[in-house]
Amino acid sequence: MDEDTKTMLRLKNGDRAAFDELYARFKIRIYNYIFRYLGNRYSSEDVTQEVFVRMYTSAKSYEPTARFSTWLFTIATNLAINEHHKTRHAEMFDDNSAQDNTLSTEEHAVFGNMEQNLLKIIGNLPENQRTALLLRSYEGMDYQEIAAVLQVSEKAVKSLLSRARENVLHEYKNAAM
Amino acid sequence: MYYMNIKTLLCSIRVYFSKRWISAYSDGALDRVTRTKVIRLLEQCPEAKAYLEQLLRLDRTIKAVPSLMPPDSLKQKIDSAIINSGSPAMQNRRSAKAHPHAWVYILSSVFIVIAAITLTFGIKRHGHNARQSETMFASMDMYRHMDLYEHMDMIEHMKEVMTVDRDTGNNSGVVK
Numbered sequence: 069m070d071e072d073t074k075t076m077l078r079l080k081n082g083d084r085a086a087f088d089e090l091y092a093r094f095k096i097r098i099y100n101y102i103f104r105y106l107g108n109r110y111s112s113e114d115v116t117q118e119v120f121v122r123m124y125t126s127a128k129s130y131e132p133t134a135r136f137s138t139w140l141f142t143i144a145t146n147l148a149i150n151e152h153h154k155t156r157h158a159e160m161f162d163d164n165s166a167q168d169n170t171l172s173t174e175e176h177a178v179f180g181n182m183e184q185n186l187l188k189i190i191g192n193l194p195e196n197q198r199t200a201l202l203l204r205s206y207e208g209m210d211y212q213e214i215a216a217v218l219q220v221s222e223k224a225v226k227s228l229l230s231r232a233r234e235n236v237l238h239e240y241k242n243a244a245m
Numbered sequence: 246m247y248y249m250n251i252k253t254l255l256c257s258i259r260v261y262f263s264k265r266w267i268s269a270y271s272d273g274a275l276d277r278v279t280r281t282k283v284i285r286l287l288e289q290c291p292e293a294k295a296y297l298e299q300l301l302r303l304d305r306t307i308k309a310v311p312s313l314m315p316p317d318s319l320k321q322k323i324d325s326a327i328i329n330s331g332s333p334a335m336q337n338r339r340s341a342k343a344h345p346h347a348w349v350y351i352l353s354s355v356f357i358v359i360a361a362i363t364l365t366f367g368i369k370r371h372g373h374n375a376r377q378s379e380t381m382f383a384s385m386d387m388y389r390h391m392d393l394y395e396h397m398d399m400i401e402h403m404k405e406v407m408t409v410d411r412d413t414g415n416n417s418g419v420v421k
Contacts, residue, residue, distance in 0.1 A: 087327075091320065091323070095315050095319070095320075096312055096314065096315065099313065099314075099315040099319075100312045100313055103313055104310075109313070113315070113316065113319055113322075116315060116319060117319060117322050117323050117326060120323045121323060121326045121327055121330060124327050124330075125327075125330055182306070183309075183310045183311070186306060186307065186310060187310065190307075201307075204272065205304055205307040205308060206307070206308070210272075210274065211269075211272070211274050226265055226268070226269050226274065227265060229268055229269070229272070230264055230265040230268035230269070233268055233300055233303060234264060234268075236303060237299055237300075237303060240303070
């Protein structure tokens, strides 16, 4: 049993300090994962908040069947997908909401043009390809863990990752031209 | 020259159909047999090697994207959201907030239930009364139709039958 799972079990038993520990360990990873998924800082804050609130409220029913990070990233992925659907739905009816996806001045300072292009390309990938690529490249998850988050087979993960990389390479070359 | 072109073409075809395996190879996610096949392909086809290098470069580029720091206020927001979610009273309040017209639905439901009960019992009661009335009216009808003249006719008819019976010695069943 990994350290995170043990900490989560402490939270399950009512230890409030365990929540603070888990938040400190995962806040940057979850926030950036959601930001890379949505490409919107404001939505990312809201979704990150919701992820940690869910982590707290679901602690009672938590069972250590998989690694804790897999469990937490499954919550984060589901909430990010919901938010993405909501935003896309809103954009269909309101053209102004699309402007929220632009990076702030602060983010322009952090990301160069190349990174901005890359994030945009990843942001345009189909949902499952994007999730697989982000979990593999940023979180270093193995195929089994990604399969657990996406609830697909490992074979499907292999295929999703291959297509995601192929699409990114293709778009990246086009953007560079 | 011709042989070289064929070889390059075959390599391209093999790489096209092996991209999934090359991608998995870059992740170290292949079994021993498949990994051996991919290694052989990489040795034989420069195109396969070039594709693998592209994938590894892409992975490095993705990983090089800097991370953002979440705002400090986020923890406070989470803490207050947890406090709110922990209190059942707050959950109810949030639920009411999420459905601002909930009271309209509740009132409508109560009204519909009351209306349904009233109608059901009203119809039953009306049915009972109606049955009683029908019996009463049927009896009244019978007596109304058998008026005084009919009674007199019936008595006269019975007298006649009794006279005929006495004269002929027949018994028609009329009580003497």
